[in-house]
Structures are given as structure tokens and as C-alpha cells.
Amino acid sequence: MSxxxxxxxxxxxxxxxxxxxxxxxxxxxxLVVVFLLxxxxxxxxxxxxxxxLDVKAKFQPPSAAHWAGTDHLGRDLLSRIIWGARLxxxxxxxxxxxxxxxxxxxxxxxxxxPRWLDSILVLIFDSMSSxxxxxxxxxVITVLGPGTTTLIIVIVLVSFPAYARLIRTQTLALSGADxxxxxxxxxxxxxxxxxxxxxxxxxxxxxxxxxxxxxxxIMLEAGLSYLNLGVKPPSPSWGNILSEGYNAxxxxxxxxxxxxxxxxxxxxxxxFLGEGLRDVLDPRxxxxxxx
Amino acid sequence: MSAVLDLARVSVALPLGGFLSxxxxxxxxxxxxxxxxxxxxxxxxxxxxxxxxxARAVMGLQAVSGGSIALDGQAVxxxxxxxxxxxxxxxxxxxATASLSPRLTVGYLVTEPFRIHxxxxxxxxxxxxxxxxxxxxxxxxxxxxxxxxSGGQARRVGVARALALxxxxxxxxxxxxxxxxxVQAEVLNLMADLRAEMGLAYLIITHNLALVRHVADxxxxxxxxxxxxxxxxxxxxxxxxxPYTASLIAAExxxxxxxxxxxxxxxxxxxxxxRRPSGCEFHTRCPMxxxxxxxxxxxLAPVGAGRQARCHFADQRKDQQGEQHAVEHR
Numbered sequence: 001m002s003x004x005x006x007x008x009x010x011x012x013x014x015x016x017x018x019x020x021x022x023x024x025x026x027x028x029x030x031l032v033v034v035f036l037l038x039x040x041x042x043x044x045x046x047x048x049x050x051x052x053l054d055v056k057a058k059f060q061p062p063s064a065a066h067w068a069g070t071d072h073l074g075r076d077l078l079s080r081i082i083w084g085a086r087l088x089x090x091x092x093x094x095x096x097x098x099x100x101x102x103x104x105x106x107x108x109x110x111x112x113x114p115r116w117l118d119s120i121l122v123l124i125f126d127s128m129s130s131x132x133x134x135x136x137x138x139x140v141i142t143v144l145g146p147g148t149t150t151l152i153i154v155i156v157l158v159s160f161p162a163y164a165r166l167i168r169t170q171t172l173a174l175s176g177a178d179x180x181x182x183x184x185x186x187x188x189x190x191x192x193x194x195x196x197x198x199x200x201x202x203x204x205x206x207x208x209x210x211x212x213x214x215x216x217x218i219m220l221e222a223g224l225s226y227l228n229l230g231v232k233p234p235s236p237s238w239g240n241i242l243s244e245g246y247n248a249x250x251x252x253x254x255x256x257x258x259x260x261x262x263x264x265x266x267x268x269x270x271x272f273l274g275e276g277l278r279d280v281l282d283p284r285x286x287x288x289x290x291x
Numbered sequence: 292m293s294a295v296l297d298l299a300r301v302s303v304a305l306p307l308g309g310f311l312s313x314x315x316x317x318x319x320x321x322x323x324x325x326x327x328x329x330x331x332x333x334x335x336x337x338x339x340x341x342x343x344x345x346a347r348a349v350m351g352l353q354a355v356s357g358g359s360i361a362l363d364g365q366a367v368x369x370x371x372x373x374x375x376x377x378x379x380x381x382x383x384x385x386x387a388t389a390s391l392s393p394r395l396t397v398g399y400l401v402t403e404p405f406r407i408h409x410x411x412x413x414x415x416x417x418x419x420x421x422x423x424x425x426x427x428x429x430x431x432x433x434x435x436x437x438x439x440x441s442g443g444q445a446r447r448v449g450v451a452r453a454l455a456l457x458x459x460x461x462x463x464x465x466x467x468x469x470x471x472x473x474v475q476a477e478v479l480n481l482m483a484d485l486r487a488e489m490g491l492a493y494l495i496i497t498h499n500l501a502l503v504r505h506v507a508d509x510x511x512x513x514x515x516x517x518x519x520x521x522x523x524x525x526x527x528x529x530x531x532x533x534p535y536t537a538s539l540i541a542a543e544x545x546x547x548x549x550x551x552x553x554x555x556x557x558x559x560x561x562x563x564x565x566r567r568p569s570g571c572e573f574h575t576r577c578p579m580x581x582x583x584x585x586x587x588x589x590x591l592a593p594v595g596a597g598r599q600a601r602c603h604f605a606d607q608r609k610d611q612q613g614e615q616h617a618v619e620h621r
Contacts, residue, residue: 178389185350186452187377188407200394 018280025276031269039086048076050083050236059252069254071244077258080236085262087237091148092217095155100210102156103163104203108194110164111171125161133158137224146229155217163206170202212274215267222263238263293364294325295460295492296349302357303348316564318344319516321358326460331486331493333507335500337561341516342496346462350382378408380460381453385468387445391437397448398433404455422451426481443474450481462494467502479506500543504528512536515564515572518591522598532600534577579604
């Protein structure tokens, strides 16, 4: 019996290539990378200090000196948008990351652990997700006071149950699979089965869901900041810029436009990337493409 | 004689569900069998006869509702017992590809038993190569993922992994399922070689009678979760004492149409375990059922040396068959 060993192995690299072949996924990837670079490089690429006042130069329309114009206090809007990307993505990625980690661990425990523990956890997930999001957010903000930390806490509490449920369902479906039985038959303990064998097989869909949730979180942050319930004013949050621009809509319409464009683009970018990843990673999806 | 594995009146019953309901559905009833050191025992029966359930019960994947399991004469009880059993015995699953964790490499998977049982593994790559070589796979295979393997390769990886910790007993669930005839032969020869080399005992679960004839020293026939016949393979095949065994053997494809035995043909489907027949559970399909079979359940009774059968007419049948056999060979 002979074995062909030199054949190419389709692996993880195929997924990246498939994503690049999908125009929507590619557009999403480009947008996300641009915003990530903006957020990471903010101190070096922002032309001005985002909170430096120059009241004499207020409400200037876009010009060579201020590419995106200035706001009601004469602050450079382009710099504020760039720093705002750091704030928006920082909050979104941190909170969704924490929520994803909590959801992953609780979902695995609920799915593979004893029946009684599963019942308790499912009860918690269900009661958390039955709370209306905005009212729950308002309640937490009232108790803890507005601010970045409060925002992250709210987002984590609101989004982890959906992640936990997704992971639990997948874990339940896999826990009767032959390879899990085989591991048990070899004597593998619960920890090894959960972290070495279940986890790598359930995280894929979670990554997609998280990617598609980031725009929701960016919008939530902007919305709460717009209502002055999120990031505190001098900080250049996109929601703050939007809210301040709205007050001066007649005098200087460019402020609202400039704050709205990155919000729309970032939302679209993460949504496209999430959908592209879903099509590429989910073998049951309609847009099935394997490398 | 000390048996590696000894099952004494093992029963498995599944809860029928329903809130606070204590109703249980018996799947296996009073199954006793033993596998001696270096011996190869085959467990045969139709789909749904409880073969796979028995294998899972032995490995502790399925709770046992009665009876006892002993390994090397010591009862297997609780977590410690199962840990001991899982160290000394290994199971090969029916679907070899599906029983390999899909995101890990073959090299990791074959050496995983060392990691699980905390056995020192100074050179994982070398050990993986050695195990793969033992089952005739090239070392480059270690870097592959399970979905890149053919059915035969996955089966060999399963064998390599089962042998990693040098077990004394291997439970093989349909070791030839889904393989080409040529690959089946290779896997069986491999299993036979390893048995000779390492003194392995096998419990082989199958409905492939050709396989049983080829590899098993003794055979145990299950019907609806009960042992209906057991004994040395050659004797059971030459003169089956239970009509079910006879029918199974008669149902095997034969190259010569004149050798087909239509009079022994099995009738109908396996009855549902939800509605077990009265009396002898095989009477609904038995070509030689009489009134007594409908009413009284026969016991598993000795039929000659080392043989047992669960049939009212086992002795009669054996004599008859013996004569017939003699006639055929004249």
C-alpha cells in the first residue's frame, strides 16, 4: 500500500483565501483593518489634539487646515473622529471579548456539565436576555453613573447570555458525538474534554456572532453617549460628536455628517466581515466555499 | 483460568423519560460472558440486539442497572474502577473517522492516552512515529487532520491509539464497517498480528459472520438483549444449537445456490424491545416454534462441553444438525 504524502493540505489558509475571494467579506475586512489602524495609530496620525480648544475657529467647514472642519469649540473634527475610533473600538472589542469569554465558559459548562447545573445556568441566561436592553442599560447607568466602565459592564451583561446559549446548544449537540465518547472511553476527564475537544469545535460560530455584534455595540455606545449616558463629554466619542453636532445642525451641518460617516462605515465593515466569515466557516451556509 | 474481562449477569435499562417516571426499558438482560487472556471473543446479533450498548457498558459510557463487571478478577466499581479499566482496556469505535477529535492532528491523537493517564512521554513525536509505524502508516501521517484520512487510514489510527498504552483487552465495535474488502483483510491481519505479538484479548462486536469465523475463538449470540447461544466458534458454526444462530448462518451469502437453506430463513423483523414477545422471545420468527415456545421462556442451558443455548429444543436440534452435517459431507 502506498501513500501520497506530498499532496497539499487544505487547512486554515484556505479560509483566508475564501474570504478574500468574497467581495463583501473583502470590503468588510478592508474597512475593519482601516478602523483598527486608525484606533491603534491615533496619537500619531491625528493632526491635532482632539480636546484642544480654539474657540475663535469654531464651526469651520472642511478646509486644507482642518480636513473635516471644526466643532462648536473649534476642536479639529478629523482628530476627534480618529480618537473616537479608538474609543468606539476599544469599548466594543473589550466588552464583546469579555462577554464572549464568559459566554464560552458558561455555555461549555451548561452543555457538558450535570443536568442540574445546566438548568440553573439556562434559567440565568433566559432571565438575563428577557430584560429589555435599553431599560436595563438605563437602570445600570443610574446605579453606577455614566462612564466607560459602566458602558462595558452593561454591554457584557446584555450580550453574554446569547453567546452562552449558542455555545451550550453546540456543546449539547457534540457531547454525544463519537469522538467525545472515544475520549471518555480512553479515560479523559471533563476538563480535558471541555477545553481540548469541545472548545475548538464550538468557537467558530461564536467568532462570527461576536463579529456581527460589534457594530451593535458601537451603535449602543454612540446612542448612549448621544443621550449623555455613555462616555463623558470631553472625550471624543462618535456619539458625543453627533450629539454636539445635532445641537448646531443649522449652523454647521458638516459636524453631523462627519460624525455619522465613520459610524456607518464601521458598522458596515464589521457586518460584512461577520457575514463573510459565516459564509466561509459554516459548511451548512448557502454561500458554501471551501478554499 | 483467570479472565481478563468477566461480565456476570449484566443488565442495562434506559429510563423511559417522563417527569418523575421510574419506568425503564430493558436493553440488555443478564448478559454473562468472559474473555480470557489473549482470547478473541465475538459478540454477534442483528442491529438493535444490544451489542454496542454492551461495549459502552463495559467502558463505563453507559450506566449498568444490574450485574457486575470484573477486570482481571477485580470488580470494576466507581471512578477508580473505571480509570483502571480505561487504562487496561481500549475501545475501537464503529465509525473510525468520527471517533477522532476533528481539530487535532493524528500525531497528537495517537499519543493522547499518555497525556490522559499521565504516563511520561519524553518524545511525543518519536512515540507517534513508532505507533504509526506499528500499524503500517508513514510518519508524515502524524501531521494530518482526521478529515484528511481515508476510512482505512482512520481505522489504523484508531488501532494505533488503542494500542498506545499496551492494553490487555481491546473492544472493537464493527472493526470492518465501511471498509473495502481488501482493506478489511488488512485491518484484520493487523489485528491478528498485534494479538500474537502483544498477547491482546479481543472482544469483537460485529454482525459479519465471515469475520467471526476468521478471528474469534468463541462466539456469543445476542437476541433482543439476551444471550441466546455461546460456545467455541467452530462448534457453533458447525452445529448451531439455537435456531436464531442457525438462521443467521443460513442467511449468509453463499457462492453455491444449492447450499442455501430456505427452510431456516428468518421471518419478519426484530420485535420492538417496547413489546417483547411472550415465552421465548424468538418464537415470533422461529421456523420451528411450537406451543410451549409461546408460553414458557427457556433458560440458557448447557449444550455439550463449553456451550450454552437458550432453546427448549437445543439438544434435539444439535443431534439433528450433527446428522445433517454428516450427510452433507458424505
